Every structure is written in C-alpha cells, then in structure tokens.
Amino acid sequence: MSKNAQLADRKFIIGGFFILVALIYIFRLFYIQLVDDQYLKDARNNAFRHRTEYPVRGYIFDRKGKLLVMNAQSYDLWVTPNQVKDCDTIAMCEILEIDKKEFLKRMKKARQAPNSPRKESIFEKQLSPAVYAALQEKLYRFKGFDVQSRTVRKYPRPIAAHLLGYVGEVSKEKAAKDPYYREGDYIGVSGIEKSYEEALRGVKGVQIVMVDVNNKTKGRYMNGMYDTLAVPGKALFSSIDAEMQEYGEKLMHGKKGSIVAIEPSTGEILCLVSNPSYDPNLLVGGKLRAKNYAMLQMDTLNVPLFNRATQAMYPPGSIFKLIDALIGQKDGVLKTSTVYPCHSGYPPMGGKPKCHAHPACDLTHSIQQSCNSYYSYVFRSIVDQPAFPKFKDGYQHWRDAVMSFGPGTKLGYDIPYEKPGNVPSVKYYDKVFGTNGWRSNTIVSLGIGQAELTIVPIQMANVVSIIANHGYYYVPHVIKGVGTEKKLDTMYTRKHYAYVTDHQIYENVIDGMQLVVESGTARTSKIPDIVMCGKTGTAQNPHGKDHAVFVAFAPRENPKIAIACVVENSGFGGTYAAPIVSLMVEKYLKGKITRPDIEKRMMEVDIINNKNLIPTKHH
C-alpha cells in the first residue's frame, strides 16, 4: 500500500495530460470551425453547383410597333466528363461532324481548369436543327452528355444591321472585370445591343443545387431559399421606322454611303442607313457567326461591318456654308444684302478656291448658288472681325461656334463607337505652319467645308435638325423608350442650343435652302406639294471621285424630318444624294412615292460596279 500511495499522485499527471490533449483538440476545432472560413468555402465548392438560369433577352420594336429583333431557341451540348461512361465516340463524332482528335481535345478542355471533370462545360455550342434532332434521339446512349436550350437573336427583317449590332460571347477581359459575366455568356457587342446591354440582358437567375461526390444532383439547397429567379430583359422601343430603314437600304443598294434621318422636334432617329451592309441574321449562332464574321471582315473592298453613318468622317463640303452663314449673321459681319464678288473663284487669293460661273449674289442666292468665293469672304470676315484683334482669337471663336453645331464633338447618342469628326485647333495649325506661319487666308478653304475639316453623316443630319429647329437640338437617339414603362433618359429630352438662336437669322438661311431645291443645285429633287429646304455638297476625296452630300429638312413649316445623305464616289451632290433624300422625305411625309421613275433609277444605280450611272452635268 505504501508503494501505491507514493505513486497515487501520478493520477494527476495522467488526468492532466488527458485534459490537456482534449483542450488542444477543442482549440483546434475552434480554429477550423469558427476562425478559418476556408473549409466552409471548400465545402460549398464540393457540394454546391450554381446553375444559371438565363433570362430572355429583350425584344426591340420600331416606332410603329413592328418587331426588329426577337429571340429563337438554340441548343448547346454540355458534358460532365467524369459521368461519361462507355461513350460511343465514333457515333458522337459522326453526329457532330468532328474527328476523334477534336473530340478528345474537347474532352481534355472540359476536364482542365477552369473547367473540371465534375462540372458541366459546353461541348458544342448552338447545334444546328439537324444535329439537335439527331442528338435528341440518341442522347440516352451518351451518358454524361446533356442538351440545354438557350435563346439566340433573330431578326424578322434583314435590316439595320449596323444600328442593331449583334450579340456575341463575352470577352475574357470583360468576364474577368465584370462579375455579372462568366466566360461563355452572351453580351451585346455592337449597336444598340451593346449600348442597351444592361436593359436588354435582364438579370440571370441562380439555382443552388446540391450534388454528391459523383456530381449527382441531390436537390435544391435549403429548398431553393437562396435561389434567384431570372428577370427577363426589357423591351426596347426604337424610334427607327422599319419601313424607312428598309426603303433607305433599297435606295442605297449598289452605293457606298449612308442616310441619317432625324425628327427635329424630338431628336429621334428615323433611320440610320449604312451601305454596304449585311443581313443581321448572319451574325447569330456560334459557329455560323464566327464563320460569317470572318467573311464580312475579309471584305476589305466593301467593309460591310463599318457603320458609315456614325463612323465615316468626310469633309462636309458646301453644306458647311450654312453654318458660316449663320455665324456670320450672328456676329454682325454678314447681312442678307451683303454681296461679294466672284470671278469663278475667290479674288483675293488669285481665284482660289475656285467657283463656277454664276450671277453675283446676296446671302440667299449665295446658298442657292453655293458660291465658294462668297463663303471665303464670310469665313475671313468672321475670323478677322474687329472684336478679336488677334486673328487666332477670331479663329478660336469661329471654331467654338462651329462646334456648338456638333462638328468636332461627340453628341452622345446611344449608338456605340461614336466618331467626333474634326475641326482643327489653333494648336494644330501652329504646329503645321509655325506659330507665325498662318493667317486667315491660309486656312480659307475651311470656310467652304474643306481642308482638314471632317464631319460624320449623323452630325450632318443633326446640323440640319438645328436649322429646322431654329437654333437647338435634342441629342439624337434610336431608342425612345425602355421597358413597359417606356422610360427615356432625361439626357434625350433636354434642349441643346447652338451658338446661333435668332429666328430671323435662320429664316434667311432657310430662304436660300428653299431656293436650292426650287431652282438651285437640287432642283431635280423637288417634291410635289412639299416645301423641302436643302443644301448640296461635295466632299473632296483624295483617293478617287468626290463624295456627294445632300442635307435637307421638310416641310419648311413645322419640320417633320431632317435628313443627310452621303453617296461616296458619286461626284456632285445633286445627282444621287439629293434625289435619294427627296424620295426618303416623300416616303416619310406622304407614305407613297409620286415619282416612280426617279425611284426606279436610284434603285438601279450601281456605283460600286459602275452600272446604270446617270451622266453628270457640270455646272
């Protein structure tokens, strides 16, 4: 017993040791269960699968409620690699029309990060109807494969491709930056599909599904408590008139160029034609889109993917004289009675810029005759006016005034990739000519819309819109309402004023524009019973034949449409651009064409292939 008494204290050491170990374990549990949350994340990764429910993308309607863009079902083939068992590879390859090497490549891709053998990944995108039918029938034979449906875009009318844009797969960079997108998701890539992406796409829904170690579905997590429903995309109500758009595209057939029409009283874009174009249905569907896109991109002759209406920058030519006339009057250096000499050219510079033979004219007739000499004088009188002792200040003033009409600025309309055009800066000329190397006469051709001056067709239409409104514009837009409530951003309902706002100043210019159509450079384009006011122009083209330009609005009282048309390589504005505009205006205001012969001729002309050209008169 004495021995035992001696050793009995060891019970404390033993018991203490047991307690110590238990405490260490509890502390360890405390750490991994309460402090470190990595295990919780890992457990979720293990057993939770987030199934995405894709919302229906919003439809797009024209201004009269006609459907421009809708959706169609498309089917993707998905694979979960570790569920694939005894797969009849040969049969699968036959159905998909791929070889075994490709099959193995795709399986490998599906296994590797960011994919995983236990997770689904896309094996073949947008199956053709034939492939889908063949697969559907035999799918039970291919364990681990699954067909899932998705919606793709469909265009009931093959028009307005540039304007509508297209939907494509989100880029890796975008997917990495924006948490909404995952690789493989669709996103609006151009046109209004891009600018209204957020409204159109809706909100993806997520279902949290639990799976076991073999990736077999075991039900909803918490009975779907944390699931979210997909919210369908909003419908867009466009201001585009599908009929006008279609008609404009027909008229532009065989020609390079564009037509932009705006409703001056709202800034709503009625049509935005850019030719050459393509059928928007070509850029739908995975494989098909890739193939067609490459094809369209390779056409460097016609550049069909290029949206000329918003991106092609042309020297404005004579239509720019309208802006000079407005600024000159406003600055008090030009009166309706002002007459300047013209000897087939601008006399102070030895007859440059050149002009054609015409009677001496006052302001109104200078527009009708499009006198180059007259506007050289006007330009210099603005730049060199006494209010600005230094001519560079005068030039800066002119530039600011011009830019208040839009050229050289971004208007901020709702079509992506806007190009501003260019009004050269003082700095630019200082660099080109040296600080003391230029005067107003050096740059006098700016006054007639030439030299470095460039402008985009939609800006041309906006300038006419300002004239029609006598001094203000609304930011042009193609979408006039988003969603069922047809909401419109307030930036499109705010008036923007140009430098000139005096009613009479505009009336004086409009008098000249009316004469242009009645008895001037566009007299062949007169529309019966409609007073159209316009201006022809010729955009100089150093690479070939000049581009024809015509801008107009109608009717004179309470204008309904302001329109600009550029026909590339067609020379003088009165030959093609003006008749096309007159047809568009007539179609819009009357709903019918009273001059079928002109219509027929315009549609048949194929400048691109040099067919059915109209002999040009020089004057």
Added chain:
Amino acid sequence: MRRDEHKLFYGVDRITILIYALLVIMGWLNIYAAVYNEAHQSIFDTSQKYGKQLIWIGGAIALATFILIIDANFYTVFAYFFYGFLLLACIAVPFLGREVKGSRSWFRFGDFGIQPAEFMKFATNLALAKFLSNENIEVENSSRRTRLSDLIKNYKNTIFAVAILGLPLVIIKLLQDETGLAIVFMAFIITLYREGLSINFLLFGLLSALLFVLSLVMDSKTLIISLSVISLLSFVFVRRTRKNVIIVSIILAAASGVVLGTNYVYEHLEPHQKTRIDVLLGRGTVDLKKEGYNVNQAKIAIGSGGFFGKGYLQGTQTKYDFVPEQDTDFIFCTVGEEWGFLGSSIVILLELTLILRVIFMAERQRSDFSRIYGYGVASVLFFHLAVNVGMTIGLMPVIGIPLPFFSYGGSSLWSFTILLFIFIKLDANRLLILK
C-alpha cells in the same frame, strides 16, 4: 452484507453507464446521418448500416448485462485464459478467416463480421492487471543497482509486462497487417507509468517522437548543429564535471542517432506510409485529390460546420460521400459538420468525462487488480479518442481506429462494452473485497 448485493445493478456506477448510453445513442444517430439516404429511411432496415448497428447495440446491451451477472472473480481467475485464447484466435484468423477488402482480421458470419483483435484489448488488459497485481511484482524496482545481473532482475518484471502488451501488438501487425488495431496496445504504457514505470521512459519516448518529427521537418545537418549548440549551452546550467560531460555527450550522440536513423527509416518506409507522414507534417507537395484527400475532406467537413453545425442530416460533405469511411473511422466528421463546434466539443468532453470518471473509479479500488484494469480501460479509451479525433482534424496521422462507442461496427462496440463493463463490475464489487 446486504440483500441488495445480488441485484444486477448493485453498486454499479450510474454516471459511467449514463455517459456510455449517451455516446452509443449519439453514435447511432450520426451513423444514421452518415449513411442516410432517401431510399432507405426505416431505422430497422438491416441492409443499411444503421439497421445493423441497432442489432450490434442490442448485442452490446446483452453482453453488458451478462458481464454484470457473472461473479467478478471470474475475470481475475480467467484473465490469462482469455489472453491466451484470444491470442490464439488472432494468430488463427489470417489462416481461418475470410479475406474482406484485403483485410485478414475478420471471422465472418453471414452479413456480420467479428474481429478477434478488437477483443484482444480487454484480454490484454486483464492479463496485465493480473500480472502487475501479483503481490511480489513491482514495476521497475527502485533499489540501487550495482551489477548487471541486478539490473536484469529488477527490470525483469517490466520486460515481462511489456511483453504481455507487445505480443498482441506484434502478432496483429505482422500477421494481420492492421496497424490501427495493433498500435492501440501502446496505450498500456500509461498503465505501466501509473504502476511505477519511470517517467524517464515516457519523456524519452516523447522526446524521441519530437526529434522524429523535427528530423522529418528540418534538415538533418541544421538539426544536429542545433542540438550540439543546445548541449554546449546546457553547461551554463550544469556543473562541468567529467561525469556530466560524458552524460551530455551520450545524450547528444543518441539524439543525433535518432535524427539520422529517422531519415534512414523514413527512406525505407513503404510509399503509403511515407505519404501518411507527409500529409500529417505537410511535407512536400501533397495532392489533395490523392493521398491528401481523406484528411482534407475530413477537415472540410468539420471546418464547414461552424458553431451550431448545419443541422441533423443537413451535412453535405458527409451525406454526399465526400468524406470516406464517414460511418466508421471518420464518424467524427459527421459530428463536426452537422453539430458544429458545439456538438464536437460536447462529444470530446463526454468521452473525456468518461475517461476521467474511469480514472476516478480506478483510484477508489481496494484491489490492485481492479485499479490496474481501470487504468487500462482509461488508457485504451484515451488512445482511441486522441488518435481518431486527431486524424480527422489533421493533428495525427491517418490510422484506422474507431471512436469509442461512436463508430459503426459490432466488434469495436462490443469490445469497448466488454472492456468497460468488466471494470464497472469490478468497481461494483469493490466494497465486497476485504483486503
């Protein structure tokens, strides 16, 4: 003597029985959760493990009752007999038993199987208690030794005791290749310590283990240099007598030997043993899809439980089979995931309370035999608890041993029940012993 003496529960420690019952019930609930699936919801479905476990539990209750009925002296008298008999069974099973999943430790009866090695625990405990309680036996005689023959004579009893627990260890490891079942017999060292084994042995073991781990984690050269520096520094505190210098030198040499030996042994281990050590120590690159999978998934299951757990039958890790062997050796994962920190702490504390209760009971025994047997019970339970829970939370290497009263399996439940209830019977009998 009172009349109550012959009642079944006379003197039985109710606290122990209560904890035992709690653990068995909680264990069954967790086995149900671990193998739960919608297709088989009836708890009596014997095609499912929870159904079978119910039968095992029934058997355990019968066994416990039987043990309480039998006279306590029976265990003392037949201690060596049990030991010998089960040792023979352990030797025989690889030759007579059927191979199940590559394991040669089972006797099978239809759907049910018995592992003799499980029952070897209580038999060894009985034998050890019987040997050490012999009046003339002392573990490690403390009298001064002068001659080598004295040394052997004095240590003879210790060596004999070690042999009692070493024999089943070696047989089960070598013949059945069941590391988990074999290594448990090491637990009896705690009993030996209580009965007088010098603490130096335990310290030596602990330090060796520490050195073992260090030499696997650190570079051998660095480690040996560090040890030499520590040895030199030790002379700041120890007088530099010739004797002390020799002792420190011998310790240093031995430690260096362990370091080099460890690396040698490690290099000659079998690959799966190497990876187990690698997984535990985080050595090299551990592939979480292969060798690290079990431990990682176990940690994920427990770690994702949070404070209150995910709720009964709501564990995704365990219910959806991410954790392997979640009903047997990894049953603690189900606890951790579904009952959280609260539940897993309660389980650990319950097991600990049971073990401490057993120690308390052991200390109140009048008979050496009962006390020694009690310590054996505490040691074995503790060893299982420490290794089983330790491996699921990444503090111990993966050794397949069950969590007492908790894990699925008839052999382990029965063997723990026998182990514990013999002690409860001995304890109930303590007042009748006149010593």
